[in-house]
Amino acid sequence: MAKEIRFNAFQMNAASHQSPGLWRHPRDQSHRYTDPDHWVALARLLEQGRFDGVFLADVLGVNDTYAGNADAALRHGVQVPLNDPLLVVPLMAQVTTHLGFGVTCALSYEHPYSFARRMSTLDHLTRGRVGWNIVTGYLESAARNLGIERRPHDDRYDQADEYLDVVYKLWEHSWEDDAVRRDRALGVYVDPAKVHPIGHQGEHYQVPGIHLCEPSPQRTPVLYQAGTSKRGKRFAARHAECVFVSGPSKTVIARYVRELRDAVADEGRDPSDLLIYAQALVITGRTDAEAAAKRADYEAYIDTEASLALLSGWTGVDFSRYPLDAPIEYLDTDAGRAALASFTQADPSRIWTVGEAARFIGLGGRGPVITGDAARVADELTAWVDETGIDGFNLTFALAHETLQDVVHHVVPELQQRGRYRQVYSPGTLRHKLFGLGPRLSADHVARRQQLGAARTQPAAPEPADAALS
Amino acid sequence: MAKEIRFNAFQMNAASHQSPGLWRHPRDQSHRYTDPDHWVALARLLEQGRFDGVFLADVLGVNDTYAGNADAALRHGVQVPLNDPLLVVPLMAQVTTHLGFGVTCALSYEHPYSFARRMSTLDHLTRGRVGWNIVTGYLESAARNLGIERRPHDDRYDQADEYLDVVYKLWEHSWEDDAVRRDRALGVYVDPAKVHPIGHQGEHYQVPGIHLCEPSPQRTPVLYQAGTSKRGKRFAARHAECVFVSGPSKTVIARYVRELRDAVADEGRDPSDLLIYAQALVITGRTDAEAAAKRADYEAYIDTEASLALLSGWTGVDFSRYPLDAPIEYLDTDAGRAALASFTQADPSRIWTVGEAARFIGLGGRGPVITGDAARVADELTAWVDETGIDGFNLTFALAHETLQDVVHHVVPELQQRGRYRQVYSPGTLRHKLFGLGPRLSADHVARRQQLGAARTQPAAPEPADAALS
Numbered sequence: 001m002a003k004e005i006r007f008n009a010f011q012m013n014a015a016s017h018q019s020p021g022l023w024r025h026p027r028d029q030s031h032r033y034t035d036p037d038h039w040v041a042l043a044r045l046l047e048q049g050r051f052d053g054v055f056l057a058d059v060l061g062v063n064d065t066y067a068g069n070a071d072a073a074l075r076h077g078v079q080v081p082l083n084d085p086l087l088v089v090p091l092m093a094q095v096t097t098h099l100g101f102g103v104t105c106a107l108s109y110e111h112p113y114s115f116a117r118r119m120s121t122l123d124h125l126t127r128g129r130v131g132w133n134i135v136t137g138y139l140e141s142a143a144r145n146l147g148i149e150r151r152p153h154d155d156r157y158d159q160a161d162e163y164l165d166v167v168y169k170l171w172e173h174s175w176e177d178d179a180v181r182r183d184r185a186l187g188v189y190v191d192p193a194k195v196h197p198i199g200h201q202g203e204h205y206q207v208p209g210i211h212l213c214e215p216s217p218q219r220t221p222v223l224y225q226a227g228t229s230k231r232g233k234r235f236a237a238r239h240a241e242c243v244f245v246s247g248p249s250k251t252v253i254a255r256y257v258r259e260l261r262d263a264v265a266d267e268g269r270d271p272s273d274l275l276i277y278a279q280a281l282v283i284t285g286r287t288d289a290e291a292a293a294k295r296a297d298y299e300a301y302i303d304t305e306a307s308l309a310l311l312s313g314w315t316g317v318d319f320s321r322y323p324l325d326a327p328i329e330y331l332d333t334d335a336g337r338a339a340l341a342s343f344t345q346a347d348p349s350r351i352w353t354v355g356e357a358a359r360f361i362g363l364g365g366r367g368p369v370i371t372g373d374a375a376r377v378a379d380e381l382t383a384w385v386d387e388t389g390i391d392g393f394n395l396t397f398a399l400a401h402e403t404l405q406d407v408v409h410h411v412v413p414e415l416q417q418r419g420r421y422r423q424v425y426s427p428g429t430l431r432h433k434l435f436g437l438g439p440r441l442s443a444d445h446v447a448r449r450q451q452l453g454a455a456r457t458q459p460a461a462p463e464p465a466d467a468a469l470s
Numbered sequence: 471m472a473k474e475i476r477f478n479a480f481q482m483n484a485a486s487h488q489s490p491g492l493w494r495h496p497r498d499q500s501h502r503y504t505d506p507d508h509w510v511a512l513a514r515l516l517e518q519g520r521f522d523g524v525f526l527a528d529v530l531g532v533n534d535t536y537a538g539n540a541d542a543a544l545r546h547g548v549q550v551p552l553n554d555p556l557l558v559v560p561l562m563a564q565v566t567t568h569l570g571f572g573v574t575c576a577l578s579y580e581h582p583y584s585f586a587r588r589m590s591t592l593d594h595l596t597r598g599r600v601g602w603n604i605v606t607g608y609l610e611s612a613a614r615n616l617g618i619e620r621r622p623h624d625d626r627y628d629q630a631d632e633y634l635d636v637v638y639k640l641w642e643h644s645w646e647d648d649a650v651r652r653d654r655a656l657g658v659y660v661d662p663a664k665v666h667p668i669g670h671q672g673e674h675y676q677v678p679g680i681h682l683c684e685p686s687p688q689r690t691p692v693l694y695q696a697g698t699s700k701r702g703k704r705f706a707a708r709h710a711e712c713v714f715v716s717g718p719s720k721t722v723i724a725r726y727v728r729e730l731r732d733a734v735a736d737e738g739r740d741p742s743d744l745l746i747y748a749q750a751l752v753i754t755g756r757t758d759a760e761a762a763a764k765r766a767d768y769e770a771y772i773d774t775e776a777s778l779a780l781l782s783g784w785t786g787v788d789f790s791r792y793p794l795d796a797p798i799e800y801l802d803t804d805a806g807r808a809a810l811a812s813f814t815q816a817d818p819s820r821i822w823t824v825g826e827a828a829r830f831i832g833l834g835g836r837g838p839v840i841t842g843d844a845a846r847v848a849d850e851l852t853a854w855v856d857e858t859g860i861d862g863f864n865l866t867f868a869l870a871h872e873t874l875q876d877v878v879h880h881v882v883p884e885l886q887q888r889g890r891y892r893q894v895y896s897p898g899t900l901r902h903k904l905f906g907l908g909p910r911l912s913a914d915h916v917a918r919r920q921q922l923g924a925a926r927t928q929p930a931a932p933e934p935a936d937a938a939l940s
Contacts, residue, residue, distance in 0.1 A: 013591070015659060024654040031652055034594035034684070036564055060584055062680065070662065070680065077659030081650070081684035084591040090561045091595070094506055109584050113615040114530055121483070121554040124504035125561070145583045145679045180551070182501055184494040187773065189485060189547030192540065209615045210532065210540065214504070214551035303657065 005385050005420050006392025007412075008102065008244075008277050009046050009404055012057040013083040018365030018396040019281075020078045020310050021303025028399040033083065036091050042401055043092035046099055049408030050422050052434065053100030053131065054092065055224070055244070055394055056085035060109055061142030063313030066305075067320040070141075073313070076306030086118065093126040100430035102131035102224045102242070107159070108148055112166040113207050119221050120171065120213035128217025128429030128439055133224040134239065136160040136232075140316075157231045162202045164239060168447035169198040171220045172440075174211035190214070198452055218429050218439045220447055237263035237274075238446055242434065244394050246279035246366040253278050254388040261389070269444065275434055277394040278384065281364025283371045283403070284410045295371045298398045302362035304355065311361055324355030364396045374414035381411070382420060475855050475890050476862025477882075478572065478714075478747050479516050479874055482527040483553040488835030488866040489751075490548045490780050491773025500870040503553065506561050512871055513562035516569055519878030520892050522904065523570030523601065524562065525694070525714070525864055526555035530579055531612030533783030536775075537790040540611075543783070546776035556588065563596040570900035572601035572694045572712070577629070578618055582636040583677050589691050590641065590683035598687025598899030598909055603694040604709065606630040606702075610786075627701045632672045634709060638917035639668040641690045642910075644681035660684070668922055688899050688909045690917055707733035707744075708916055712904065714864050716749035716836040723748050724858040731859070739914065745904060747864040748854065751834025753841045753873065754880045765841045768868040772832035774825065781831055794825030834866045844884035851881070852890060 015031050016023050023030050032038035046054055062080045064070040073080050089101045103122070105115065122130045136156045142148075179194035200207040225232070225240035236243050237260065245256045261271035283298065285291040308319040328351070352360075363369055370380045384390065397403035415421035431438035441447050485500045486493050493500050502508035516524055532550045534540040543550050559571045573592075575585065592600045606626045612618075649664035670677040695702070695710035706713050707730065715726045731741035753768065755761040778789040798821070822830075833839055840850045854860065867873035885891035901908035911917050 021657075023659060024657055026654065034686075036560065036595050040564070060587070060682070062682070070665075074660040074662040074665055075658055080682060081660070082587075082682045083594060084588045087556065087560050087588065087591050087595055090506065090557050091564055094510070094561055094564065110580060111616050114579050117530070117552075118554045118557065121557050124553060125506050125557060141679055145677050146581050147676050184496065187491075187494055188545055189493060190544040190551070192544040195540075195544055206617050207615045209611055212530070212532070212550060212552045216504075 002382075002420060003385070003391070004422055005381055005415055006275065006277065007049065007051045007407070007421075008392065008394045009042070009051055009054045010057065010244075010279060010394045010396045011042070011054055012079060013085045013088060014079050015077045015081065016079060016306075017057065018279075018361075019298075019363055019398050020076055020306030021362060022298060022301045022398050023077055024303075025298065025301045025399055027402055029402075030400040032400070036088070038400075039088045039091050040095050042404070043096050043099055045401055045404060045408055047096040049404070049412045050425060051099060052392065053102055053129075053430065055102040055133065056088070056104055057133075058082075058085045058104040058106070058135075059142060060106060061140070061145065063309050064141050065316055065318050066309040066312035068318060072305050072309035072320075076303055076309060078306050078309045079313075086122065089122055089130065090125050093129060098129075098425035098433065100129045100131055100222070100433065101126060102133050102222070104133040104135055106135040106142075107163045108136075108143070108156075109146065112163050112205060113170070113209075116167045116170040117212050119167075120211070120216045120219075123216035123218050123221055124213070128431075130218070131222035131224050131242070131430060133226065133244075134160070134164070134235075135226070136235070157235050159204050160235065161238075162204050164447075165202065165450070166198070166200050166205050166207050168220065168450055169200055169452060170207070170211035172447050173450060173452050174198055175213075175215050177215065180214050196452055218431050220441050222430050222434060223441075233259055233263045236260060237267045237269070240274065241431075241441075242275040242277065244277050244279065245390070246394075248360065248366065248368060250384055250388050253384070253390060257389040273435070273442070275391045276389070277392050278388065278390045279365060279367030279396060280381075280384070280393045281367060281369045281396045281398060281403070282377055282381075282393075282407050282411060283369060283398065284374060284377050284406045286373065286410070288373045288376055291371050291373060291376075295369070298363055299359075302359055304358045304362070307358040307362035308354070311357060319354055319358075322354050324353060324358070326354050327351045328354060328357060363398060367394075367396065374410040377411050378414045378418060378420070381415070382418075472852075472856070472890060473861070474892055475851060475885055476745065476747065477519065477521045477877070477891075478862065478864045479512070479521055479524045480527065480714075480749060480864045480866045481512070481524055482549060483555045483558055484549050485547045485551065486549060486776075487527065488749075488831075489768075489833055489868050490546055490776035491832060492768060492771050492868050493547055494773075495768065495771045495869055497872055498869040499872075502870075506558070508870075509558045509561050510565050512874070513566045513569055515871060515874060515878055517566040519874070519882045520895060521569060522862065523572055523599075523900065525572040525603065526558070526574055527603075528552075528555045528574040528576070528605075529612060530576065531610070531615065533779050534611050535786055535788055536779040536782035538788060542775050542779040542790075546773055546779060548776050548779045549783075556592065559592055559600065560595050563599060568599075568895035568903065570599045570601055570692070570903065571596060572603050572692070574603040574605055576605040576612075577633045578606075578613070578626075579616065582633050582675060583640070583679075586637045586640040587682050589637075590681070590686045590689075593686035593688050593691055594683070598901075600688070601692035601694050601712070601900060603696065603714075604630070604634070604705075605696070606705070627705050629674050630705065631708075632674050634917070635672065635920070636668070636670050636675050636677050638690065638920055639670055639922060640677070640681035642917050643920060643922050644668055645683075645685050647685065650684045666922055688901055690911050692900050692904065693911075703729055703733045706730060707737045707739070710744065711901075711911075712745040712747065714747050714749065715860070716864075718830065718836065718838060720854055720858050723854070723860060727859040743905070743912070745861045746859070747862045748858065748860045749835060749837030749866060750851075750854070750863045751837060751839045751866045751868060751873070752847055752851075752863075752877050752881060753839060753868065754844060754847050754876045756843065756880070758843045758846055761841050761843060761846075765839070768833055769829075772829055774828045774832065777828040777832035778824070781827060789824055789828075792824050794823060794828070796824045797821045798824060798827060833868060837864075837866065844880040847881050848884045848888060848890070851885070852888075 062070045063073040176194035181188045225236040226244040429439040532540045533543040646664035651658045695706040696714040899909040
């Protein structure tokens with residue numbers, strides 16, 4: 001039986017996400033990102049469309065590479081102004097029952113001890129529907145404002161591994177399943193013998209104490225990652241349950257998928273345990289002609305400067321210094337060449353110009369734009385899944401929420417009719433809905449295999465010297 | 471005209487707040503703190519009762535002073551398990567229109583750059599109803615787990631002053647009022663010339679960049695503080711718009727109020743600009759007898775060990791080492807004597823024992839317990855306000871949400887009938903509702919008087935050397 005196709009909605013708590021310039025379209029509602037009702041409406045729509053979840057991107061800085069300042073990003077609202085992603089999750093959870101929430105939180109922004117509490121709280125409030133997109137990198141401007149020295153790429157992954165050690169210990173090992181007694185007659189809320197200080201003494205973090213939260217439905221949130229560098233893939237293979245990838249062609253995506261699943265196998269995990277979502281923009285309507293007209297209408301709002309501000313932020317290359325007809329392969333920095341390789345890889349026989357790349361990412365970001373009536377879009381999505389080995393799509397939008405409304409109203413029923421999309425949600429936590437198992441991480445995940453060491457085998461009543469740590 | 475009395479609800483995202491032991495009462499619902507519907511119901515109740523707001527306490531650690539470990543705190547659920555307070559605010563805001571939200575966030579837990587974004591986001595999502603309880607101190611156990619060296623008390627206030635400098639600059643001075651143009655025709659979302667890097671270079675923080683958020687309704691959240699130390703009062707006088715105080719008697723509270731208002735005057739502010747709320751527990755019913763019976767019922771659930779775990783955490787004195795009949799004035803540490811002075815000050819002619827203090831704080835914490843039918847409670851609350859100079863009360867509870875339901879159903883109508891409580895909310899932000907002015911901090915507040923310095927007067931297009939900071 002052909003596998004069901006999964007949808008996530010790719011969002012950001014900002015006025016412009018992956019379609020810079022499109023905020024100028026008269027029907028776009030992205031500027032309502034500060035309005036809670038904007039998020040409530042989105043959540044209801046996505047649950048109606050049986051989406052796996054909404055995936056919230058985040059950065060903690062501005063795209064200020066283009067022309068060496070933030071002017072272009074500000075002028076075009078390119079991911080700035082930008083609000084905190086965590087705080088819209090309780091709103092969306094409260095009006096839904098099944099929808100999941102994948103929230104991007106960079107490791108460097110918050111201490112693991114307080115971060116662990118935030119995520120446990122969200123897992124409680126969503127009744128086990130929260131996921132965490134683990135980001136190790138960050139914008140240079142974020143690091144500067146946080147007083148962090150930006151570390152070399154691979155070092156960041158080492159620190160990330162320790163960060164995960166800490167939060168795993170807090171989430172998975174500090175409280176035993178039956179620690180919370182809540183026995184009114186005995187007067188025992190928690191059995192202290194079943195709550196363990198994690199005793200973490202590492203290179204970057206010292207966290208001796210207990211987790212502050214009682215176990216939430218999933219304990220560890222569903223783990224998402226988006227790394228496609230070599231070290232990033234290894235990290236994803238070790239930790240991630242879901243991975244987001246983006247690229248302009250099936251060829252590029254198929255290679256990522258192969259490499260990711262190989263890396264997962266190398267970690268001793270079942271390669272099919274990893275769910276992989278590819279970024280895509282779907283433009284659809286009642287007919288092919290209607291969809292094509294819609295796309296042409298959207299394309300008229302692509303803004304080259306806005307796109308290049310975004311592309312400059314992603315790549316670290318200041319594209320204000322190049323003419324639009326400059327071929328990308330002649331860009332004179334390693335970073336630029338490497339970051340932009342995916343464009344040229346899409347069609348090795350072709351050379352992309354700066355202007356072509358800007359137009360490409362100007363509508364829907366780094367993924368394909370799939371246009372047509374429901375049948376044509378369903379054909380194309382199915383081909384992507386079947387030919388690349390992905391499990392579903394991380395759907396960007398041209399206009400909020402019109403683009404996703406179109407998907408829900410046209411494409412979802414078509415895929416359901418073909419038996420390639422869920423009719424109803426299965427019960428349980430987000431992890432149940434994604435993997436049919438849960439609510440906890442599978443027993444062979446690195447988080448579950450950890451040991452707290454000495455702290456776990458100590459008697460319930462700690463020795464005086466250790467008492468202060470409990 | 472006698473002034474109206476104001477109510478806040480004093481809460482914590484935990485199973486037990488200021489009435490340790492009372493979770494054992496069969497009608498208590500505090501254990502539902504992990505359930506979003508628990509908070510939604512509370513918010514609706516408080517808005518029905520025309521409360522100013524809900525005030526969320528927080529710590530980021532456990533009370534582990536008693537017997538040198540966390541066993542007693544865990545066993546009795548004394549403020550542990552404990553979830554994050556920020557994440558329930560969007561839930562409560564979404565089902566209300568007027569209720570305010572005062573959230574406790576300690577300065578030491580998060581960098582001001584990311585914290586500023588969180589609060590701006592909350593101010594947007596609540597449509598201008600968020601307040602921030604500025605806490606400079608923290609539990610020793612929190613500092614330990616965050617890898618923070620705990621600093622001397624007065625040093626913490628110096629760092630706090632700089633922290634506030636940073637967030638004030640971000641909230642008040644980075645974005646001009648008309649920076650957001652959102653002009654679809656011109657293609658200008660933000661006018662870059664009206665967004666200013668704050669250029670903060672201080673002893674503890676370096677934050678060169680711009681605030682990530684567009685101006686929220688109030689910009690700076692309403693500022694709450696609870697410091698009663700000498701340095702704490704100075705800090706409150708400089709920054710706070712509202713202050714919470716707690717003490718067992720009118721004598722103690724009247725002195726705090728005098729000292730606070732004098733300190734505000736010393737800062738050149740109008741002493742009546744500060745709203746002061748005193749902690750209190752109100753136990754009421756249809757008759758005095760019913761209220762008295764309710765109180766007796768509640769008192770049967772006071773738990774001495776739970777109370778002493780809390781009192782030990784507050785004072786830093788390990789009360790497990792003293793017999794219950796030990797007089798507090800003979801405690802052998804300075805910290806213990808100082809922290810417990812408020813009990814003895816309540817009635818200088820009387821010596822409190824450890825057991826008496828435990829029973830006192832075991833029901834409603836450090837404030838008075840005011841018991842009776844609506845008329846008697848209204849008399850007593852009015853006397854407190856008129857004799858001490860406070861503006862209202864920070865109401866703790868014995869049982870969730872029974873205690874506050876009783877207040878809303880009995881006491882609020884009685885006070886309204888006497889013309890001492892609002893009948894309807896005034897329109898506008900939380901600051902409007904509290905002060906009749908707003909939405910921004912008054913022009914003479916220290917936050918408004920700041921200058922960004924050179925960065926503010928630079929030309930719109932920054933010089934290359936500064937470009938990366940914008």
